[in-house]
Amino acid sequence: MRFQFSLIAIGLEVTMIILFGVFVEYETDQITGTQSLSTHVNGSLDLYPLFQDIHVMIFAGFGFVMTFLKKYGFSSVGINLLIAALGLQWGTLVQGYLYSNGEKTRVGIRNMINADFSAATVLISFGAVLGKTSPVQMLIMTIIEIAVFAGNEYAVGARLLASDVGASMTIHAFGAYFGLAVAGVLYRPTLRKRHPNEESVYHSDIFAMIGTLFLWIFWPSFNSALADPGVNQHRAMVNTYFSLAACVVSVFAFSSLLEPGNRLNMPLFTTKLRIHDTCGVHNLHGLPGVIGGLASILAIAVGETDRHSMDRQAAALFTSIATAIGGGLITGLILRIPVWGQPADQDCYDDAVYWKVPQRTEHDYHFQEYGGHSHQEIEI
Amino acid sequence: MRFQFSLIAIGLEVTMIILFGVFVEYETDQITGTQSLSTHVNGSLDLYPLFQDIHVMIFAGFGFVMTFLKKYGFSSVGINLLIAALGLQWGTLVQGYLYSNGEKTRVGIRNMINADFSAATVLISFGAVLGKTSPVQMLIMTIIEIAVFAGNEYAVGARLLASDVGASMTIHAFGAYFGLAVAGVLYRPTLRKRHPNEESVYHSDIFAMIGTLFLWIFWPSFNSALADPGVNQHRAMVNTYFSLAACVVSVFAFSSLLEPGNRLNMPLFTTKLRIHDTCGVHNLHGLPGVIGGLASILAIAVGETDRHSMDRQAAALFTSIATAIGGGLITGLILRIPVWGQPADQDCYDDAVYWKVPQRTEHDYHFQEYGGHSHQEIEI
């Protein structure tokens, strides 16, 4: 098993490169000689600033929002990077295949945004199993989840013709319930009790705030990038901007109301992350995604829009959740096979299992737990 | 008083939502059927990348630049987020009302930039009272200051027809003098002496550098976003870019010259932040804003531009400072009413008053002060 991770990662990357060579071409390939771009491709370049905003969310936002655990910063950022880098390649291939009608996939900025979205779905699920799984398990989950995600997204968007611009159902609800199903299958009663590593320190919470803020700041781009250009895109930007602001004030108010002593809790996301399934993705993405789906049905019911049908929206919501749970359960069973290097209970939430961490800095993040040991070093 | 913060915050947010429902519509609402946008709205979408740059400044830049205090990182980022989220909603409403001629406010990207600017003004003032005020006090200050700010901005821009593209007078000078006036009224002699919490540690200074850099990096967008498109916007970008670079070299040179032992001081902003009024907003925003205003008068005097009048520029500068000081004094008197939960002297600059901070990590940020206590924990 010694080289398992390396061999699987290399095997997957070689496969990706071969599949790209065979099935992918530039969307600019049909343009020759003139150097000028078709309208389609120009529109694609207009999306580039929105793409970069989303790219920050995927790599800096998701990566840092999970650094709140005191000993798991390297893994949060590092495995986030690994999942996203593999996921965006695989997402490009699978989504390209589904929408290509047998032709080659023609990639451009729009595909890059969709690829980042594929990765986002897995990163949401990653939150549910954070600290309790190995890098190999995450590679496997990435491959399976993105295949199922792309299938569901294709069914909802291209078959049911349902509307899901903010991706409430296909990304947020899907990613959350997929991850929760995996976490359910991998459930370990011993981790139910508070694990000594499963907590934050002051500085790790501030690192997590960097991620939180970048997710928050660029959310309008996430919600609008693939909306129809013009009025719809404009509306998605404006709505997200003001809704997020209203949410912040409300969350502060209710957080203070519910907290003993009326104190505030580190805002918004990071707090909730500390409930058991590691990251509370149910509250963060699952419920909001379902609410988004229900709201889309309600909007039709009250006549806000006549472009979509209630039946199809309901079917899309049901399909997304059912596919996510089904896919997650199967993935969980595969990950449970005891050959993937899943960390032992006492090694959970600890970078040192998979990473080389700086020496002699124990006190840096868990001084109290190992006070004597640290003291011993002082004597030397 | 137990639920004071929650009730006030909920009340304000409900008010915002109602006012938005009654007085605000999308600027795209008049466009129907065709899905194509008018030139005006298209120009609005071109501003989107500049908006996102400014959005990073408001939430990550201002938020992190104030994390230098060793025990006040949650509050700096969190209350910054709260002020900005409330402020941008209220700013949209007030500025919209002033410029709407009795019609509904039509919101788009340009309004979002202006709303972020409203929030920026309060955040500058926040720097002057950082660590010495409660979240409730900041909610009240946000509401009053933005109303006064919007009135002054309207007087300067729409009545005096003065030029203030970089917002030297209406944001920087206004925000600084408003905050200083509030801080003056709330003055507590006991805080004059160095408070044990009013200092940084090595890591908190590095967190503050994240904020400093993001403010610095995106300043060209801040200064150019609302300039007339074309030559003027181009010039604002180029000027800000090179001016900031020249400032950095100069600040390093003079910082080293003035510091005992010729050592450098953590550059630029963070250093100055440690003088008493907590954040030295006078040096940071007040004086530069006044200098900007005077420069605009000088530019007319030497014939650099003939589009504006010296008289009006001078009136704009005077009006901005007078309104800020007047508004700040009144706000300070209101905040001084002893019912808003202002922290006691010994609780100043400490997250623990308003936030749930991670347990058992005292040593993380103030090990020396509570060495014995920390040691005691080790024994357990």
Added chain:
Amino acid sequence: MRFQFSLIAIGLEVTMIILFGVFVEYETDQITGTQSLSTHVNGSLDLYPLFQDIHVMIFAGFGFVMTFLKKYGFSSVGINLLIAALGLQWGTLVQGYLYSNGEKTRVGIRNMINADFSAATVLISFGAVLGKTSPVQMLIMTIIEIAVFAGNEYAVGARLLASDVGASMTIHAFGAYFGLAVAGVLYRPTLRKRHPNEESVYHSDIFAMIGTLFLWIFWPSFNSALADPGVNQHRAMVNTYFSLAACVVSVFAFSSLLEPGNRLNMPLFTTKLRIHDTCGVHNLHGLPGVIGGLASILAIAVGETDRHSMDRQAAALFTSIATAIGGGLITGLILRIPVWGQPADQDCYDDAVYWKVPQRTEHDYHFQEYGGHSHQEIEI
């Protein structure tokens, strides 16, 4: 020598301002009256979002990637800021002079991107001497290196007409070999052995990850900003996006393969930074730059492109490396003159030599080394 740094920095900045006054004008200056921009300048504004991405890389990316040293965070971010601020002004002047045909340099967004690229070249070299040189030495290196860089870039691009879009040769290879040549001349055998300050702690590694991620996220903008608009720019964006993703998976795989115990090492850049020449710029920029240059020759050999000649590409590669090494050796000899305040061996990699660091926080970053001292403080 007391005011050496201040006097040199002020002298350089005054020189910059005078040279800008004499030799630089806005590229919009010829446009009068109409307020509309020529096509050229409009294209320039289209580049603005790409410029801001690169600006984040230069100031936040390069600055934070070097914060991994436990006691050198202020210097990494601060001297990075100083070098870049001086370098972008000087780069604008030197590159402008070379391409101006005796006319004034007309600056716009494109020049700002080129100026940031000039600064990037010096920042790569800075990595090779990080922690072992004084701010004055870095000012001198900035001035010399950018002059040599601009000369080489002009020779490669405007004389040899070689292709170097991703700047493999003119920035990455050049910056790396220049820095290595300087480091070679400044070599101190005593620093060969592990210096007690030349190591990271857990939190400083996480700070470095912020820089790493921002460099990674915006690399597509770095590689595409100055490509021919249209197909070529589009291709540079797409290629960089997917190549970087493939690299991440591969680096994780090989890092785990080569590391004893198959553990991962903090990804990508930061690890390598710890080999002696301080930052392993050879692995990071030098070799990849050379490989990029060789690949451009290979691409012509296999007929992938017919727009460039193999001879000229080979000459460009050779010229870049030779000029870099030559320039670096001379610069190293100048920096070796013992009047520039180079830090003594025991003071290397320590902010406290040049910066005012927060008091009483020794334990924050080197508790173990000074355990007794820290303990003593506790007793007080």
